[in-house]
Amino acid sequence: MKSVDTIARIRREFFVRGRSIKEIARELHVARNTVRKVLRSGETIFSYSRGNQPLPKLGPWKTELDGLLAANAAASARERLTLVRLFEELRGRGYEGGYDAVRRYARAWALETSAAKVDAYVPLSFAPGEAYQFDWSHEVVLMNGLPMTVKVAHVRLCHSRMMFVRAYPRESQEMVFDAHDRAFAFFRGTCTRGIYDNMKTAVETIFVGKERAYNRRFLQMAGHYLVEPVACTPASGWEKGQVENQVGLVRERFFTPRLRVRSFDELNTLLLDRCIAYAKAHRNPEFPDRTIWEAFEAERASLVPYRGPFDGFHAVTASVSKTCLVRFDNNKYSVSASAVGRPVEIRAYADRIVVRQDGRVVAEHPRSFGRGETIYDPWHYVPVLARKPGALRNGAPFKDWVLPGAMDRVRRKLAGSNDGDRQMVEILAAVLDDGLGAVEAACAEALGEGVHSADVVLNILARRRPAPIPVGILTPDALKLRFEPIADCARYDDLRRAG
Template identity: 40%
Template sequence: LSVIRRWHIREGQSIRSIARKTGLSRNTVRKYLNNRNLDPSYPARKSPSKLDDYEKTLTCWLHREVKKHRKQRKSVKQLYQDLVQLGYTVSYDRVAAFARQWRQEQHEAKSTAAKRVYVPLTFAPGEAFQFDWGEDFATINGRKCCLQVAYFKLSNSRAFFLRAYYKQTHEMLFDAHNHAFRVFGGVPERGIYDNMKTAVDKVRSGKQRDVNRRFQTLVSHYLFEAEFCNPAAGWEKGQVEKKVRDARHQLWHTAPKFKTLEELNAWLERQCIELWHRQKHPEQSNLTVAECWRQERPCLMPVPAPFDGYVEETKRVSSTCLITFERNRYSVPASFANQHVSLHVYAAEIVIVAEGKEIARHRRIFNR
């Protein structure tokens, strides 16, 4: 631009002469001379690539791998082979170049903002789910009850699941996981929790936690990794926190009356699945949550047999063949009067065990 202006304005050369020397058309030369912007800027060139359709997926995979120990990370060639299984048809060199550029950008971001803490809220398919408890009200058997609701949300597809209980105890937590993984059709690689007492016995410095032994048994059964947020940092599981708030308007404010808690939970499960089909994914607006869940489901780990989630207590049978639990009495066969028995407490029933055998089973009664 400076050469064209100098030739025309200072040296008096014609537009035809300048066009012949530069190889530009006369209209282009005339446009440059009429333009008052002496420092033009041009948009960055973006050449279309077949990798563009897989760029988001590859970025999520790179975020996931960098969190692992270096000996457990997948190589770029292995990631390329995973992309090929998804339908990618271009060479490995393009994937390797993308990975190099991504690592360079991550390194520059860390060097320029070393003091800033940033937790990415993007997740690969099958990578994580978030869990939280919420408190809501519903009418059951003619009475308005305060319920403790377990909320699950898959971090990638945003599929969610709700199940209501009367208490926030271990057996309720275990039962909620059994039903959530059944509905999701698989188990993600890790779960994100706050520091609830049913999972964490003591919060130590940093990310160190004394995890409850029974909760650790649940984690070992389903083979996922449990991660706990920093204290008072709910934004680290912001997806499920938002779901707790949104569900009050989407579900609880319009909930009908129910005869039993089981009827309420069956209604909640149907409503969740219906909402999957109606709601758009917040990042992929052309897909519904249900469509994203169907894409994520093959990436989930298979669901094993349900976890036997009971809490055990020892009780002494009275002379009237009764045991007391939560201010309620449950009957025991007369042959075990005045003896000690083991009580297996589940979310909805009580199982009484003695001499290694089940001797009685009762529906659990809740005092509301």
């Protein structure tokens, strides 16, 4: 059809200058029927679209091409083929047509498919303190110069849009507990509902509708903070759209360019500072007259008060080896020598490992997330040294053992004696009864007098111990006299006369 300027000129020549259709057609080199169509329709633009596109060669191959396009769209982004590759695949099956027909058909197929997938949503609004949303994301940082994928926990208050972000090495359940506790401590409270996806650390079984079988420990945490957990429909991320959007925002603003940090503590401090800075600098989308931070400060009064930390651990049972070691998460941790021979309970927290036996703590270590590492506490092996003092010299737990200053000087001085190891073991064993501070002070006093033997140090400790309180003799109530006896010598005289 003719262009817009030609149509405009036809209309001006006829309606303004009063020229005939024949004259206009001759001057503009268009057909008279075209001039009549322009004048009679009153339109200023004409577009042409073919009602039915003939595909003489592609027609028999539409089914094949539909299958290839559908399979290609369902594949992951890295595995999708270009349209040229699909054309070559179709040619290999016997198609004799050209690429343009395939390209036009693929474009129409994509438009039709995308139109069929478009969904409509209802905007959501939440009251203050009503709900929060939780999710995980994976981000890449440079930690100590090496690239590392960290798992980032996202918590978002639905009313004020205040966010909390913290990074962890894993997505395990104890990390979920720690993220909730730190978020609620930062918010100084929590909401009445928590919205989650169906993560395995929270949901064990998905039933019809919204019914879920939640993990027992997860329900304990929710009960502690007075939160009602709500799980989304599977593959329905829009039900927690705020935290889904937060994941993209945090990735773009907090982790780009790639962060360079030395530890998780440094990374999490940086993330918390950026959360606060973002909240103070950006407006709340629902209340444009207030920043996110101002809306958050107003929402705090409606939050459920923070009830203190939840004892969020993941417990497993383990056996103790004869070398006083327990295995957990591909690493080994030392325990007290008294725990050998009986099973123990390992409580794994986000940052530490606590080993308990019969209700008492037999070991506590910072948690290691490496593989094949052995973490020793030399004090766990001191009772064993009493029977094997020679192990002090070459024992693995005692390599690079840093003792307090005075004790370390005594150890170096005793190293030259024949029975130096035995004497040092006696001094170390005294720590279990008198405490590290008292033994350190005794060693310092002995060194001040110019001596360093174990007998002198133990003698100083004995002199410094408080004198024991004498235990008096207690008479049971049943043996106490109720009436004081009265002396009567006449009875003695009577006995003599009877004799």
